[in-house]
Amino acid sequence: MIQLVLVGGVCALIFTIIIGKDVFSRSAVFIETDPITKVYIDGVLAGSSPIEIERKSGKVRLELVVESQNTDGHSPSYTTILELRPGVKTIVRRKFRGSSGASAGAIISFEQLMTKVASIEFITIPDKASIYVDGKFTGISPLITDSLSEGTHGVEIVAEDRYGTAFEVQAISGHLTTIYAELEKVENTDDSQSDSDTAVENPDNQDKPQEP
16 A cells, blocks of 8 residues: 655655565655756766656765756755655655755655654744644644644645745654755745745645656
8 A cells, every 4th residue: 555745835845655665675766856957866976857766775965956057157956865764755856946046845754653643743944934734823843743633734834034835744643754844035026025925825826746
């Protein structure tokens, strides 16, 4: 049985699929970016996005480098450490905005609990972001909630002077999903403000990501 944990947003997306146990403790990561980037795993070029990579479980260094350069010859990039877990497929989506190379995204860690509760932890940059679940104010980040029923819930994260993000997440009994969300600063332009308002106030109008 395949279970799905989905996190989507205006600027970035990561979601996790449980793909089952295997004797080799394999993991997988699928990467999709806008625009296209070169994908490096532990410093080795793996290809260009979108791409799916199978790896042994453990920590890996992920680097995304935009293939097109800015006018100054600089290629925007993003680097992070992923914790790949046995039998788990992690899907990463990241959007680079404008010529500055600014980007936003999320990292999800997924672990089994000893209890049957469905827990979700929210960690944000910046902290003290407002968390809304199913349209109701839930608290200020950092935040852990285990009061959600199992199933799909709508989540919205907003912070002052940042682009808001809205997405759906599936709470699974007996598991903790940690969402580490990085919210991009709002640029001082009319267009950027319009984008921000759309992200925060109209989450239902966002394009829904498709499974790879």
